[in-house]
Amino acid sequence: xxxxxxxxxxxxxxxxxxxxxxxxxxxxxxxxxxxxxxxxxxxxxxxxxxxxxxxxxxxxxxxxxxxxxxxxxxxxxxxxxxxxxxxxxxxxxxxxxxxxxxxxxxxxxxxxxxxxxxxxxxxxxxxxxxxxxxxxxxxxxxxxxxxxxxxxxxxxxxxxxxxxxxxxxxxxxxxxxxxxxxxxxxxxxxxxxxxxxxxxxxxxxxxxxxxxxxxxxxxxxxxxxxxxxxxxxxxxxxxxxxxxxxxxxxxxxxxxxxxxxxxxxxxxxxxxxxxxxxxxxxxxxxxxxxxxxxxxxxxxxxxxx
Ligand SMILES: Nc1ncnc2c1ncn2[C@@H]1O[C@H](COP(=O)(O)OP(=O)(O)OP(=O)(O)O)[C@@H](O)[C@H]1O
Ligand SMILES: [Mg+2]
Numbered sequence: 647x648x649x650x651x652x653x654x655x656x657x658x659x660x661x662x663x664x665x666x667x668x669x670x671x672x673x674x675x676x677x678x679x680x681x682x683x684x685x686x687x688x689x690x691x692x693x694x695x696x697x698x699x700x701x702x703x704x705x706x707x708x709x710x711x712x713x714x715x716x717x718x719x720x721x722x723x724x725x726x727x728x729x730x731x732x733x734x735x736x737x738x739x740x741x742x743x744x745x746x747x748x749x750x751x752x753x754x755x756x757x758x759x760x761x762x763x764x765x766x767x768x769x770x771x772x773x774x775x776x777x778x779x780x781x782x783x784x785x786x787x788x789x790x791x792x793x794x795x796x797x798x799x800x801x802x803x804x805x806x807x808x809x810x811x812x813x814x815x816x817x818x819x820x821x822x823x824x825x826x827x828x829x830x831x832x833x834x835x836x837x838x839x840x841x842x843x844x845x846x847x848x849x850x851x852x853x854x855x856x857x858x859x860x861x862x863x864x865x866x867x868x869x870x871x872x873x874x875x876x877x878x879x880x881x882x883x884x885x886x887x888x889x890x891x892x893x894x895x896x897x898x899x900x901x902x903x904x905x906x907x908x909x910x911x912x913x914x915x916x917x918x919x920x921x922x923x924x925x926x927x928x929x930x931x932x933x934x935x936x937x938x939x940x941x942x943x944x945x946x947x948x949x950x951x
Contacts, residue, residue, distance in 0.1 A: 648930060650683035650695025651747070656740050665691050666703070666883065672750065675864075676726060678737065680748040681878075685925075685933070687907050688918040689811055694925040698951050700747040702937045703881045704728075708749070709945045710843065710879040717842055721835060722867055723875040724751035754862025754874050758806045759820045759829070761836035765799045765844055766855040768792065768886065768899070770814075783816045791896045793855070793888075799840055801833045806860075825871075832861045832873040843880050850943045852902065853893055857885035882940050902940040907933055 653663070656678070659670040665686040670678040681700035685692050711723045727733060730745040737744065764771050764781070767790050771781045779786060782802035790796075803820050804812040821829045836859050844854045857880055861873035878884055882903035892900045910929050916922070925933075938949045 650697045652684060652695045653682055654680040654743055675753045677751050677753045678748055679751060687911055690920050690922045692922040692925055696930055696933050699937055702941045703878055704747045706881045706941050707878040714839055726750045726752060754864045754876055757824050757861045759803045760806050761832050761859040762802045762804055763799050763836045763840040764802055764856040766793055766795050768855055782814050793899055794895045799837050801836055828871055828873055851890045852943055853888040853890050855886035855888055882937050887940050902936045906936055
């Protein structure tokens with residue numbers, strides 16, 4: 647039976663629903679972010695959920711936030727409370743719904759830029775490279791093969807579109823929107839966090855080919871001049887995870903991430919416009935298993951629903 651939580655329901659709190667997360671406004675500049683079991687592909691939310699996906703994503707993000715807090719003491723993140731037992735009294739009646747999948751965090755002003763970093767050339771970066779040799783304004787060496795590791799990770803920001811698809815944006819254009827100082831800090835952090843996480847994951851048999859970080863600012867934190875890491879971190883939704891033992895340059899890779907669902911959807915004649923198709927039970931189960939495997943390999947802990 648598919649017991650996925652497609653939508654959380656906390657009455658009497660203002661809510662904004664993203665593709666995956668329900669974001670509730672608490673008092674005092676705080677948010678309650680609940681990761682549902684929704685899955686999106688090609689920017690369309692599927693009608694079928696993946697049981698436990700929200701808890702897996704939240705657990706993995708919390709793991710990385712903790713890892714970064716130790717490794718990069720200067721890097722601020724948005725987390726305030728991850729233990730539902732310690733959430734405010736008004737939320738305790740909903741604890742069963744929230745435990746494991748919800749966090750309380752500081753409400754920030756979201757930077758309208760996604761901090762994308764690529765260590766390997768694949769996806770849209772590979773398409774751009776084949777056409778022009780350039781990815782997001784960065785000239786890459788000639789002769790790279792599909793999925794090859796880059797000489798060093800590159801920062802390829804994109805816009806955070808209100809609706810529709812995110813578009814690549816140059817550093818200069820992005821700097822005009824958010825300020826060069828804070829963007830330069832976000833770029834540095836994006837590359838440093840990725841490089842350290844990729845090294846860690848490699849030791850667990852996972853290649854992190856690329857990932858996306860989101861940042862916000864808050865007037866209380868360095869007068870809004872320091873980017874704060876928000877949203878999720880290094881999950882199968884925000885990253886490409888490849889099993890290292892099957893890695894081979896020059897072809898597509900097996901993956902622990904959403905690529906599996908995308909590949910399934912490519913076998914249909916669906917036009918990638920809403921509504922998305924229902925996912926069959928075996929695709930749901932296999933997707934869940936991939937998310938669980940990524941969680942368990944990276945955190946070293948058994949996933950407990
Ligand atoms: N600390 C924070 N302060 C303010 N907003 C945040 C914070 N952390 C996450 N968010 C926002 O909450 C939303 C999370 O929802 P979700 O990940 O489902 O969104 P999405 O569908 O990926 O993107 P969007 O909501 O922009 O369409 C995102 O819009 C994200 O930018
Ligand atoms: Mg998101």
